[in-house]
Amino acid sequence: MxxxxxxxxxxxxxxxxxxxxxxxxxxxxxxxxxxxxxxxxxxxxxxxxxxxxxxxxxxxxxxxxxxxxxxxxxxxxxxxxxxxxxxxxxxxxxxxxxxxxxxxxxxxxxxxxxxxxxxxxxxxxxxxxxxxxxxxxxPENTHLLTGYGTYHMTQYYVLQPHDEEKALSYLDSAVTYMRKSYNLDPKDQNTLFKLSISYWLKGDCDNAWNYYDKCATLGGRPITEAYTKDLNKKCKRKK
Incomplete structure (x- = not known):
């Protein structure tokens, strides 16, 4: 792991x-x-x-x-x-x-x-x-939308070793729900951080950094050192 x-x-x-x-x-x-x-x-x-x-x-x-x-x-x-x-x-x-x-x-x-x-x-x-x-x-409760997106992201991790296609469908759903949450409340750090992770997993470095930076600007409370290192490793900053 x-x-x-x-x-x-x-x-x-x-x-x-x-x-x-x-x-x-x-x-x-x-x-x-x-x-x-x-x-x-x-x-x-x-x-x-x-x-x-x-x-x-x-x-x-x-x-x-x-x-x-x-x-x-x-x-x-x-x-x-x-x-x-x-x-x-x-x-x-x-x-x-x-x-x-x-x-x-x-x-x-x-x-x-x-x-x-x-x-x-x-x-x-x-x-x-x-x-x-x-x-x-x-339907527009942002905490529930992000929580539901988190559930879908967790299913991605559970299924990813065994069924890549189904796992990716859960990851897409996670992004969908978290994006909806973000559109309703663009300052929720929990949502921003998890959106960054979702895009990192999808290989979308631009969006991964975009939401990471938005979260950091608001205080970056949920950002972990491990994620920051892995984001830098997989997604080099564009100069």
């Missing part, structure tokens, strides 16, 4: 495959903990759970930073969920994404969080379904 494969695959899956939880192990955990299911599995809430939910919502909404805006509070919880995901705590991340759902059940960013959890544990089919459900509700 090459250096760039490792660096990019870790990035695509959001985190270092935290705790090495497999889909099978996750399913065992879910059997006794529906807090690990998106939207709590849509199972009826018990009276104590409803009381606990209401207490949680009231406590959060008392915070001045949200000014009574439940969507803002929901997005805050999604941000906390990703913080836990980056630290390797997948379970707590899912708890936060579900709390975001409690605060605003219509916030399609929750599917971004759910999809990221499933990407992390490498249950790609369930990740795909979460992104697709969210995009059905809000």
């Amino acid at each position: 090459t250096r760039i494969f490792i660096a990019v695959f870790v990035l695509l899956s959001t985190t270092l495959f935290a705790q090495q939880i497999t889909p099978e192990q996750w399913e065992e955990l879910v059997k006794t903990n529906n807090r690990l299911l998106p939207k709590y599995g849509l199972k009826p809430r018990t009276a104590p759970q409803k009381e606990s939910d209401e207490t949680f919502i009231n406590q959060v909404m008392k915070q001045e930073q949200f000014s009574g805006d439940r969507t803002a509070a929901s997005n805050h919880m999604i941000g906390l969920g990703f913080d836990y995901l980056y630290r390797g705590d997948v379970k707590t991340a899912m708890y936060r994404f579900n709390q975001a759902y409690l605060l605003d059940s219509l916030n399609t960013n929750i599917y971004w969080g759910y999809g990221a959890v499933y990407m992390t544990i490498r249950d790609y089919d369930k990740a795909r379904k979460q992104y697709e459900m969210g995009l059905t509700e809000k």
